Amino acid sequence: MYAAPVLALALLQPLLPPAHTVEATFDRPDGIVPATAVSFAPDAVPYGAGARIMVHRAAGHTTVSMTVDGLTPGHVYPVHAHTGGCGTVPADSGPHYQDRRDPVQPSTDPAYANDRNELRLTLHTDGTGHATASTTVEWEFRDGEAGSVVLHAGADGHEHAPAQRVGCVNVDF
Ligand SMILES: [Cu+2]
Numbered sequence: 001m002y003a004a005p006v007l008a009l010a011l012l013q014p015l016l017p018p019a020h021t022v023e024a025t026f027d028r029p030d031g032i033v034p035a036t037a038v039s040f041a042p043d044a045v046p047y048g049a050g051a052r053i054m055v056h057r058a059a060g061h062t063t064v065s066m067t068v069d070g071l072t073p074g075h076v077y078p079v080h081a082h083t084g085g086c087g088t089v090p091a092d093s094g095p096h097y098q099d100r101r102d103p104v105q106p107s108t109d110p111a112y113a114n115d116r117n118e119l120r121l122t123l124h125t126d127g128t129g130h131a132t133a134s135t136t137v138e139w140e141f142r143d144g145e146a147g148s149v150v151l152h153a154g155a156d157g158h159e160h161a162p163a164q165r166v167g168c169v170n171v172d173f
Helices: 003-015
Strands: 019-027 037-039 050-058 061-069 076-082 120-124 131-137 148-152 165-170
Touching (some): 019 165, 050 165, 061 076, 061 120, 076 165, 120 131
Parallel strands (some): 019 037
Antiparallel strands (some): 037 165, 061 131, 076 120, 076 148, 148 165
């Protein structure tokens, strides 16, 4: 007699919006247990600062929202989805994830390196080090090809060049 409700639930499951949340505290990158969120520059991303990232995928588009607490007050952090997971050194997170992948990497061609083809956010922290930002792109991530969200130093936008990677959060997009 319990089969019917269970079956109904199973049928409903695929209709629920596929969303997930990562909540993590920034920690050192060389801990014995790899941290979900790491800081490479504790002056910009203090150990113990918090990040919450919500990923919501819907038919043909993806919304990513990010909230941080405990970062440097009054600071700007360009943020991107990168291909790799966070590692012990900043370069481990690899290049930017691109919907249409630039055959020339590192990608500097504005036809590929732009905010429609990459997932970009800008965090502007308030006087307490809190910030929130959200963006929607008109595509869904390919499974297993994006592994992290990387926080960069400096207000100089999202260009690839040498913008220092100050923090990284593992996100299974
Ligand atoms: Cu980046």
